[in-house]
Amino acid sequence: xxxxxxxxxxxxxxxxxxxxxxxxxxxxxxxxxxxxxxxxxxxxxxxxxxxxxxxxxxxxxxxxxxxxxxxxxxxxxxxxxxxxxxxxxxxxxxxxxxxxxxxxxxxxxxxxxxxxxxxxxxxxxxxxxxxxxxxxxxxxxxxxxxxxxxxxxxxxxxxxxxxxxxxxxxxxxxxxxxxxxxxxxxxxxxxxxxxxxxxxxxxxxxxxxxxxxxxxxxxxxxxxxxxxxxxxxxxxxxxxxxxxxxxxxxxxxxxxxxxxxxxxxxxxx
Numbered sequence: 001x002x003x004x005x006x007x008x009x010x011x012x013x014x015x016x017x018x019x020x021x022x023x024x025x026x027x028x029x030x031x032x033x034x035x036x037x038x039x040x041x042x043x044x045x046x047x048x049x050x051x052x053x054x055x056x057x058x059x060x061x062x063x064x065x066x067x068x069x070x071x072x073x074x075x076x077x078x079x080x081x082x083x084x085x086x087x088x089x090x091x092x093x094x095x096x097x098x099x100x101x102x103x104x105x106x107x108x109x110x111x112x113x114x115x116x117x118x119x120x121x122x123x124x125x126x127x128x129x130x131x132x133x134x135x136x137x138x139x140x141x142x143x144x145x146x147x148x149x150x151x152x153x154x155x156x157x158x159x160x161x162x163x164x165x166x167x168x169x170x171x172x173x174x175x176x177x178x179x180x181x182x183x184x185x186x187x188x189x190x191x192x193x194x195x196x197x198x199x200x201x202x203x204x205x206x207x208x209x210x211x212x213x214x215x216x217x218x219x220x221x222x223x224x225x226x227x228x229x230x231x232x233x234x235x236x237x238x239x240x241x242x243x244x245x246x247x248x249x250x251x252x253x254x255x256x257x258x259x260x261x262x263x264x265x266x267x268x269x
């Protein structure tokens with residue numbers, strides 16, 4: 001290989017050889033190079049990265065976890081002077097702790113007097129510096145959708161979901177139920193041909209299937225139940241040829257009426 005070098009004076013990013021030549025997933029190196037090229041304040045949520053890359057949520061999420069484990073990426077929950085909690089994502093040119101310009105640790109807030117110990121908060125999701133919103137709970141979820149999700153482990157013991165994961169997936173399952181798909185069909189769609197080994201949490205695999213599987217076409221619109229149909233006329237016996245025909249009152253059939261009408265015309269003529 002021979003390099004054709006061009007001296008760049010704008011629109012370029014400097015990354016270390018240790019990161020660019022990192023062994024393992026090419027997706028991880030590509031995500032790292034892309035994040036390094038973004039200006040401060042840019043969103044780096046999984047949704048934002050998936051809009052840029054063609055890889056799906058599972059591969060992008062795994063790349064972010066690998067970068068965090070290697071020390072290139074760090075998430076911090078910081079409380080603002082207004083009391084709001086925000087998530088800040090730091091990206092390091094060299095692994096965290098090896099560079100001289102690492103940002104200082106934020107001061108830990110002192111617990112209130114009425115609390116014996118500070119509450120332990122869940123790890124934040126990857127995201128821009130936004131105000132934290134309340135996570136969904138099982139109390140807000142559709143009970144039928146939650147029942148479908150919790151019963152999946154009976155089909156595949158690996159599909160064990162936490163309460164928070166079930167609450168997060170329940171709206172998508174509820175949408176399937178509202179579209180007319182039964183619990184048995186939903187279970188089959190979520191469990192058929194699963195990989196032998198999961199590379200992500202079972203909840204991520206289920207979220208991918210719920211998002212990528214198209215909803216079925218709506219059922220045909222049923223006819224109104226009170227449609228009035230014309231009543232059938234009763235059978236009568238023709239007075240001329242004794243043939244059965246339908247009419248409201250006894251008399252002659254059409255053939256006899258036509259025949260008798262021609263004979264009357266001949267007699268009158």
